[in-house]
Amino acid sequence: MNTMILQPSVESKPIREIAYETLKKAIITGEIPAGTRIVETDYADRMHISRTPLREALRKLERDGLVEYVLRRGVVVRAFTIADVNEIYTIRNSLEMLILPHIIENATPADIAELRQMLAELDVLDAAGDVEKLSPAARNFHSRLASISGQRRILRVIEGQDEYIRRFSAVAIAKENRRAAAHQEHHLLVDYVEKKDLESFTALMEKHIERSKETCLLALKETKLAQNG
Amino acid sequence: MNTMILQPSVESKPIREIAYETLKKAIITGEIPAGTRIVETDYADRMHISRTPLREALRKLERDGLVEYVLRRGVVVRAFTIADVNEIYTIRNSLEMLILPHIIENATPADIAELRQMLAELDVLDAAGDVEKLSPAARNFHSRLASISGQRRILRVIEGQDEYIRRFSAVAIAKENRRAAAHQEHHLLVDYVEKKDLESFTALMEKHIERSKETCLLALKETKLAQNG
DNA sequence: ATTTTGTACTTTGTATACAGAGAGAATACT
DNA sequence: AGTATTCTCTCTGTATACAAAGTACAAAAT
Numbered sequence: 001m002n003t004m005i006l007q008p009s010v011e012s013k014p015i016r017e018i019a020y021e022t023l024k025k026a027i028i029t030g031e032i033p034a035g036t037r038i039v040e041t042d043y044a045d046r047m048h049i050s051r052t053p054l055r056e057a058l059r060k061l062e063r064d065g066l067v068e069y070v071l072r073r074g075v076v077v078r079a080f081t082i083a084d085v086n087e088i089y090t091i092r093n094s095l096e097m098l099i100l101p102h103i104i105e106n107a108t109p110a111d112i113a114e115l116r117q118m119l120a121e122l123d124v125l126d127a128a129g130d131v132e133k134l135s136p137a138a139r140n141f142h143s144r145l146a147s148i149s150g151q152r153r154i155l156r157v158i159e160g161q162d163e164y165i166r167r168f169s170a171v172a173i174a175k176e177n178r179r180a181a182a183h184q185e186h187h188l189l190v191d192y193v194e195k196k197d198l199e200s201f202t203a204l205m206e207k208h209i210e211r212s213k214e215t216c217l218l219a220l221k222e223t224k225l226a227q228n229g
Numbered sequence: 230m231n232t233m234i235l236q237p238s239v240e241s242k243p244i245r246e247i248a249y250e251t252l253k254k255a256i257i258t259g260e261i262p263a264g265t266r267i268v269e270t271d272y273a274d275r276m277h278i279s280r281t282p283l284r285e286a287l288r289k290l291e292r293d294g295l296v297e298y299v300l301r302r303g304v305v306v307r308a309f310t311i312a313d314v315n316e317i318y319t320i321r322n323s324l325e326m327l328i329l330p331h332i333i334e335n336a337t338p339a340d341i342a343e344l345r346q347m348l349a350e351l352d353v354l355d356a357a358g359d360v361e362k363l364s365p366a367a368r369n370f371h372s373r374l375a376s377i378s379g380q381r382r383i384l385r386v387i388e389g390q391d392e393y394i395r396r397f398s399a400v401a402i403a404k405e406n407r408r409a410a411a412h413q414e415h416h417l418l419v420d421y422v423e424k425k426d427l428e429s430f431t432a433l434m435e436k437h438i439e440r441s442k443e444t445c446l447l448a449l450k451e452t453k454l455a456q457n458g
Numbered sequence: 459a460t461t462t463t464g465t466a467c468t469t470t471g472t473a474t475a476c477a478g479a480g481a482g483a484a485t486a487c488t
Numbered sequence: 489a490g491t492a493t494t495c496t497c498t499c500t501g502t503a504t505a506c507a508a509a510g511t512a513c514a515a516a517a518t
Contacts, residue, residue, distance in 0.1 A: 014300070014471065016288070039499070050473045051500095052281065056288045059245070063292035065385075071243070072479060072500060087382040094323050153316040156294075157386055243501065270469070279503045280470095301470060301509060 016053035020060050027066050027077055028166045030223070034079035038067065065164070085168070085220055088161045089213040095154050096205060102149035104198050111148050115190045118144060126183050131174040138173055139166075141186060145193075165216055168223070172215035181211070245282035249289050256295050256306055257395045259452070263308035267296065294393075314397070314449055317390045318442040324383050325434060331378035333427050340377050344419045347373060355412050360403040367402055368395075370415060374422075394445055397452070401444035410440070 023043075026032045044054045058075050061067045067075040118141045125134045139162070146155050162169070173179060185208045192201035252272075255261045273283045287304050290296045296304040347370045354363045368391070375384050391398070402408060414437045421430035 012300075016471085041499070052472055052474090055501095056285055059285045059288040060292045063289045071241075074500065084382065087380055090327060090380075091324065091383055091386060094327055095320065098319060098323055151316055151319075153313065153390070154320055157320060157390070161382070161386070245501085268469070281502055281504090284471095303470065 014053065015049050016056040019047060019049060019054050020057035022047070023057055023061060024064070024066060024163075027061070028163065029170075030167050032077055034077050036077045037073075038075050038077065040074060064160075080164070080220065082217060082220060085165055085213070085217055088165055089209065089216070091161050092158055093206065093209045093213075095158050096146070096209060097202065099146060099149035099151050099154055100202050100205060101198060102151055103145065104193060104196050104201060106150055107148050107193050107196075112190065112194050115141070115145060115193070119187055119190060122183065122186060126179065131179075134179070135170040135173045138182070138186070139169075145189065148193075168216045168219040169212065171219035171222075172212060175215055178211065178215050182208070243282065244278050245285040248276060248278060248283050249286035251276070252286055252290060253293070253295060253392075256290070257392060258399075259396050261306055263306050265306045266302075267304050267306065269303060293389075309393070309449065311446060311449060314394055314442070314446055317394055318438065318445070320390050321387055322435065322438045324387050325375070325438060326431065328375060328378035328380045328383055329431050329434060330427060331380055332374065333422060333425050333430060335379055336377050336422050336425075341419065341423050344370070344374060344422070348416055348419060351412065351415060355408065360408075363408070364399040364402045367411070367415070368398075374418065377422075397445045397448040398441065400448035400451075401441060404444055404447075407440065407444045411437070 023032070023038075032038075038058065040051045040054055040058075044051045047054065058067060058069075062069050062075065066078060068078050069075050118137070122134070122137055122141060125137055143155075143159065146158065149155070173182060185204060188204055189201065189208070192198075192204065252261070252267075261267075267287065269280045269283055269287075273280045276283065287296060287298075291298050291304060295307060297307050298304050347366070351363070351366055351370060354366055372384075372388065375387065378384070402411060414433060417433055418430065418437070421427075421433065
């Protein structure tokens with residue numbers, strides 16, 4: 001990563017936002033590995049911005065827990081452990097279970113239609129084997145489904161936690177065997193919502209999350225092996 | 230709030246940290262009411278600091294969801310709704326339930342002793358009717374209890390959410406009738422941990438949280454009434 | 459009277475300057 | 489040679505400068 005390209009945004013977002021998003025993505029994808037010290041002047045130069053917006057971006061990443069601040073030494077990219085993944089999925093599962101009844105309750109035909117539309121797009125990506133686009137699309141689907149519950153704070157916590165493991169879940173969804181199963185499960189989930197079958201919905205969602213976790217843990221272990229080897 | 234006193238810290242924390250903590254406290258306590266626009270030069274002058282560390286503090290508050298950023302208009306202090314409180318307590322209860330088994334499992338005699346020590350201090354404050362100190366002390370007790378579980382992320386989410394409602398729960402603990410009951414419940418909670426009686430522990434904690442929520446909602450409604458009237 | 463437009467003033471967004479703390483290298487001393 | 493010490497250089501922490509966007513208000517035009 002010698003040069004870091006800032007995503008030029010259509011609407012004029014402040015540079016600090018673009019820097020924040022760019023760095024966040026780079027950390028989440030592993031492009032900037034854990035343990036990397038982020039020297040401000042260095043990264044400001046690479047991104048062709050001044051230190052001021054970069055520092056503001058770093059403060060946000062600090063709040064996100066993606067980087068760690070050491071007094072008078074600046075920030076360092078933080079690492080992940082298996083315990084982290086376990087906890088994140090515990091949180092995810094627990095909170096997701098809470099909102100499922102609300103989803104069933106609130107789902108309108110329009111919501112269902114929109115979900116089906118998203119599924120159709122997932123079908124195409126899945127058939128084409130486009131794992132690059134599949135991962136964010138699948139996350140999008142889950143996000144939309146959860147948003148029907150109207151529980152904004154809970155949603156925010158779930159998504160906040162999910163961000164940490166995005167890099168592994170991206171790998172997870174790409175795995176051939178898991179991919180097909182997950183895809184089918186997505187369809188089933190919408191079916192259950194439509195039928196307002198809370199019991200089946202809950203049971204499937206729990207399994208779905210559990211399987212996602214297993215694949216994610218696998219991806220993490222592979223990453224760790226690759227780093228140490 | 231004409232002048233805003235920065236808490237002078239013993240160890241040399243960066244000014245931005247002090248600014249962050251000061252503002253956070255002021256927002257949480259309601260000293261800076263929801264809807265207030267925070268003009269950077271204004272607040273920087275009041276706090277006798279430059280805009281740079283103030284802005285970095287604002288970026289953190291933004292990530293916390295305590296203030297809202299509007300393009301080219303700066304930040305505004307965000308408001309709370311009853312739905313917010315409900316969701317926060319839903320999250321809190323759900324996650325707390327998750328860690329209770331871990332608490333029972335991990336609690337050492339040393340942990341119990343420390344909790345009892347904290348209870349003794351709470352006894353004193355309660356007897357003295359020192360509601361100012363009682364509220365943070367009670368929060369501290371809960372925090373210490375939860376930390377025994379070793380589930381750091383979950384703890385972080387719980388505490389992160391709790392921060393939003395601190396101003397109301399502070400009022401909640403101060404209410405005479407609730408105070409006595411809560412105090413007794415704290416003692417019982419430790420008893421159950423010591424006896425490793427998960428069932429009673431769980432049942433009581435759930436009730437404890439539920440009651441806390443009710444009182445908190447009451448406090449919020451009073452605040453709203455006071456604002457509108 | 460109402461709308462438009464021009465202008466001065468605020469305030470944000472970004473860059474840059476500068477001081478001081480630490481880390482590491484080079485030198486002196488035992 | 490090994491350790492202490494000083495010096496230098498690299499960074500962070502903070503302040504300040506400056507440009508551009510937005511706002512408010514008054515004067516002019518309809």
